[in-house]
Amino acid sequence: DQQVKQNSPSLSVQEGRISILNCDYTNSMFDYFLWYKKYPAEGPTFLISISSIKDKNEDGRFTVFLNKSAKHLSLHIVPSQPGDSAVYFCAARQAGTALIFGKGTTLSVSS
Amino acid sequence: EAEVAQSPRYKITEKSQAVAFWCDPISGHATLYWYRQILGQGPELLVQFQDESVVDDSQLPKDRFSAERLKGVDSTLKIQPAELGDSAMYLCASSLGARGPLETQYFGPGTRLLVL
Numbered sequence: 001d002q003q004v005k006q007n008s009p010s011l012s013v014q015e016g017r018i019s020i021l022n023c024d025y026t027n028s029m030f031d032y033f034l035w036y037k038k039y040p041a042e043g044p045t046f047l048i049s050i051s052s053i054k055d056k057n058e059d060g061r062f063t064v065f066l067n068k069s070a071k072h073l074s075l076h077i078v079p080s081q082p083g084d085s086a087v088y089f090c091a092a093r094q095a096g097t098a099l100i101f102g103k104g105t106t107l108s109v110s111s
Numbered sequence: 112e113a114e115v116a117q118s119p120r121y122k123i124t125e126k127s128q129a130v131a132f133w134c135d136p137i138s139g140h141a142t143l144y145w146y147r148q149i150l151g152q153g154p155e156l157l158v159q160f161q162d163e164s165v166v167d168d169s170q171l172p173k174d175r176f177s178a179e180r181l182k183g184v185d186s187t188l189k190i191q192p193a194e195l196g197d198s199a200m201y202l203c204a205s206s207l208g209a210r211g212p213l214e215t216q217y218f219g220p221g222t223r224l225l226v227l
Contacts, residue, residue, distance in 0.1 A: 004153075032214060043115070043202050043218035044154065089153050098144060098167060099216060101153030 003027045004092050006102035015111045019077040023090030023102055026071065030092040034099070035064060035075045038087045047088075048075070080109045113137040115219035117203050123225045129191035132222045136184070136205030142166075144216060145178055145188050146202040154202055160186060161208060193226045200224075 005024045013019045021035075031052040036044035050057040050064045050073070057064050063076045077084055087106050091099040116135040124130050136143050141162050146154035157176065159167040162183040171178065175194070180186040190197055200223050204216040 034215065036218070041221075041223065043117075043204075043221045046215055046217060049215055091153070093214070098156040098159050099154075101155070103151065103153050 001026070002102075003030075004090055004100045004102040006088075006090055006105050008105050009103070010106045010108070012108045012110065013080045015082055015109055016079045019075075019080045019084065019107055019109065021075045021077075021088050021090075021105050021107065023073050023075075024071060025073075025092050027092070027094065027100075028068075028071065029094045030100075031095055032093050033064070033066060033073050034091045034093075035062075036089045036091060036101075037084075038089060038104070044089055077107075080107075082109050082111050085109050115203055115205055115217055117219035117222055119222055120220060121223045121225075123227065124193050125227050126195055127192040129189065130193050130224065131190075132188045132201050132203075132224075134186045134188070134203030134219060136186075136203070137217055140205035140207055140217075141183070142206045142208035143180055143186050144204040144206075145186070146204065148200040148202055148221070150199075157188070157201075190224075193224075195226050198224055198226045 034049040035047040037047050038044045048059050048062045066073045087104045089104045090102040093099045118133050143160040145157040148154040157171045158178045160180045178188045200221045202221045204218045206216045
């Protein structure tokens with residue numbers, strides 16, 4: 001049973017517009033959530049994180065929103081740039097345990 | 112900027128052969144993780160070390176996989192014998208090991224294994 005789900009395998013956005021990537025989870029004990037970006041043939045790169053005690057965290061063009069009641073988080077990228085084209089993984093963890101990753105969403109930003 | 116180092120980057124081997132992957136975490140990071148990523152999936156944990164001790168190896172196929180971190184710094188993951196289904200990207204990550212933001216895991220570039 002998948003504890004972290006990214007239901008959209010792919011997303012296409014035009015340069016300058018907003019990209020919204022979504023993630024759902026089932027384990028209410030998760031207390032820390034992260035987004036990673038991955039280019040082909042490279043390891044995942046940490047992007048942004050949020051603790052379960054917060055509902056929003058912002059870092060430049062990237063903002064993560066957490067809705068604990070819905071067990072849902074989203075990553076907003078504004079404005080989107082062609083260099084943002086990559087696979088985005090949502091990950092979650094319970095204190096003292098390893099990260100559980102979703103299957104990823106491939107973002108394509110066209111110029 | 113400090114990075115997690117992994118070698119080799121690519122490995123092609125025949126089934127039933129032995130392979131080994133090496134990882135050097137970011138200096139000062141007490142926690143080290145080995146993940147396996149199959150194409151189209153997210154990374155899945157194989158083993159987690161806290162210093163030199165194994166914290167979680169519940170998903171490690173122990174009949175053929177072994178991992179060690181003898182001095183609590185760098186680590187080796189071994190597969191013997193390799194099987195066709197082991198073809199995947201093997202990722203190493205490290206973190207400071209504490210809670211909250213310090214728990215953020217930083218990944219190396221990975222080793223792409225192809226078993227023929």
